[in-house]
Amino acid sequence: MLEHILTGFTNSMMPFNFLLIIVGLTGGIVIGALPGLTATMGVALMVPITFAMNPISGLVMLGAIYSGAIYGGSNSAILINTPGTPSSVATTFDGWPMTQKGDAEGALNASLLASAFGGVIGTLFLLFLAAPMAQLALKFGAPEFFWLCIFGLSTIASMSQGNVVKGLISGALGMLVSTIGLDPLEGLPRFTFGSYSLVQGIEVIPAMIGLFSFSQVITLVGSKNKFIAEYKGKRGATLRVAKKLWKDAKANLLRSSIIGSFVGILPGAGGEIASIISYNEAKRWDKNKANFGKGIIEGVAASESANNATIGGSLIPMLTLGIPGSAVAAVIMGALLAHGIQPGFKIFTNNAELAYTFIVSLIVVNIVMVFVGAFLIKGTARVLNVPTSYIGVAIVSLSIIGSYAIRNSMIDVMVMIFFGLVGYFGGKIGFDTGAMALGIILGPIVEDNLSRSISIAGAEGSVLKVFFTHPIALLLIILTIVSVMTPMFLTKHRSKKEAVVNDEA
Amino acid sequence: MKKNEKMVLIIGIVVILALALTGCGQTSMATKEEYPTKPLSMVIAFSAGGSSDIQARIMQKYWNKYVPEQPWVFNYKVGAGGAIGFAEIAKAQPDGYTLGGLNVPHMILQPMAQGAQFSIDDFEYISQVVTDPQVLAVQKDSPFKTWKEVIDYAKANPNKLKVGIVGTFSGHHMMLLDLQDKTGIEVTQVVYKGAADQNAALLGQEIDLMIGNVNDVMRSMENMNILGIAAEKRNDFLPDVPTLKETGLDLVSDIRRGFAVPKGTDPEKVRFLRDAFKKIQEDPDYLADMKKAGQPTDNMSGEEFDKYVHEQQEYNKNLLTKFNLIK
Amino acid sequence: MTKRKSNLLAGLAIIIVAIVFMVQGFELSERSNALPFVLEIFLIVTGIYLLFQGIKTNAAEKIEEEEANLNWVRATVIVFATFIYVACVVYIGFYVSTFVYLILGSWYLNERGLTLFALTVSTIFSVVISVVLYLTFTVFLLVPTPSGFFF
Structure with a gap:
């Protein structure tokens, strides 16, 4: 195996492949940063081009685009509070406050380094633990998925401290909206309000662009501030952030990356869930929980390391079983097949050079990403130097094209505008756009797996057995309870503390 | 001055030509109209990189070989299991410049059960290109070795057998209904969003039996036993798997892909497209590319495909009525 | 509030x-x-x-967040301008509408007032953004944009 790894490394360093890595990363980062253009779209766009190359180079480039796009989503999340891909929703929680505080550079670098770290950890899992991880993915059935989503949703409780009720309401509203369209069980239209256009449902990305981005524009153009946030380019930000991460966030990064790798192997769950869970876990294990959401590096690092770690994870079931762990992995599998390469455990023996080069190249990709990303950050951060009067309208144009691009539908543009208004006015009366986005993302997965679990329970004759006896499910239930109880406990604890302080004063 | 005169002359010629051409559209002179004179819009109802897209991309390569004058411009109209894209084709200008991929039985079931905004009579069918038969598959360690054992178990234990399918009102759903209809078994139907999570569920033994397409299961032969294929004859990708028919169950079920233009397109243009698609599908390189990509080719002319779609309409209608799924 | x-x-x-x-x-x-x-x-x-x-709750208790800062007129104008923009995208195409929207929107919002100089700046800005969008989406990424009467 070691010799395969070495071959893989030499292959990735060949000038042509190395060039593809740089080009793929740059393209991927740009695609990821543009709201509405997803990693899936970026990789799918490039697949036809790889047909002209040898399969190894093609795969190396696709891997670079995939990694770049998942990282790129954080740029817009940090700079304009708009997650470029759904995987970066949790990045806005701390990334945007950091920008508002004038430390956009810190946030961007934290996201870059964390992404690269997560990417490497995910790839190491792929390299050394592919077989056991694939078996684990198969143990993960509908009830486990259901509890995983509930666990993800429990984040809302800790996210919206001080206003848990409105946070929960926002999440429930998001889930309710996500039920518009064809119902997953019976395949019949629901809540279409008499309009066939709604049969295709509310697409997550336009809704998200609206909630975050368009509502943000309304605030921006109405504000008296000349710029989105103060920004002064400082030298050596990467190094400063690297030191800070090493000092304060080692455990956080590792934990988030492991969570990301595990969530990545599950078909039907990806970066959007991994980043939320990791964010929540980072917060729980941190000594200064209250600082989360106010703009700290740890929050950005948790979310971004997790979503890049899902890449390696999602390739595990694809390469070993022929079952893609994410939409992007499915597209990459299509490219493999078009080259006449069959995925499966045999790929590691029959096509060892290809398989190992692909995997090892992902490590190279993540290292190169630090340099490419650091270079790009210098340019992207300048967005903050553009006065709001210009940037505001430009964001609107970008939001429209991004919403449209998802499936070439004007309905999605209208959905975006509608959710922009919902986000803006909802925000005024205390609703939480982040929680609502979570509801929209997780709602369909919750319902899908809930109804599937109930079908299975019907056949097994016991609901209790299906939902509460599987070990992984039990573990998730316990985690959920802990997650919900911690903030409640905290609030009590804090109010006691505050009472004491007040007495002293 | 000279420049202006030239301009007027050119505009004049263009106007006359345009008038002549539009005038001729209704007459037998149509044969004189050149086609295609601009790029064709290819509507794909599924996301880029998916199986339908890959098939069309392979086809595009050979379209460029046989009709080098004008390329295809891909236009993805995704949503509602393909219904949005199919409707897009149906509602396009019938000028021969919009064509698109259709999937059967999706396009038959959507108007029937889900209120989709088109009918199977809204198209001029160009050609069928793929038939992907359905199979019955179990996990490698499953106690079931033949489909008969599965049926016996299901008969002895009503509603205990968990059968995984992808989507409701899909090809899988229809096959399951047909199976239940022909054998009289009652099972628990477990619906998945996509083949990936369905295959994972079978390997993880969440379900006992799964209905899958050849294209989805051919890569998992190490982990699954295929009990039978619901086709008239054995499949090149799974030569050792017996058909259900040869083992005594008269069940044929598949998904098919074809191409169509909107109803009312000039018959000459339709003929042109049918010819081009026929040439593409007879090209040995095309067949080799399709085989490599795991796409089971099955060429059928536009006329036959049209007839097939209408036959399937009747078959599915009967099945759904029998199970009270439509009124 | x-x-x-x-x-x-x-x-x-x-x-x-x-x-x-x-x-x-x-x-x-x-x-x-x-x-x-x-x-x-x-x-x-x-x-x-x-x-x-x-x-x-007490009728007088304010929410922490201060919002006196918000200029309602500007926000409302931009929201309605966006409605018109979206409607135009369908009929006259994305790039033409974007070009016009960016000029008028940024001109209206800019703080120098509605001067000729500001209009020039807005026009240059709009040309740059439109061209960049066109190059990124239509030329490089081949992503279709809503097209209308004009491209």
């Missing part, structure tokens, strides 16, 4: 949304309506809770 007003409005809003969905769900089968129904009930219950909270 006071805390009281925000709670009353929020409570009322979600009760209305929940009831609208509930009415829509009447004709659905039980299985199909199961999760939505649970969510609707949850929203109605919490909505009523918010209403009570609203009545209970």
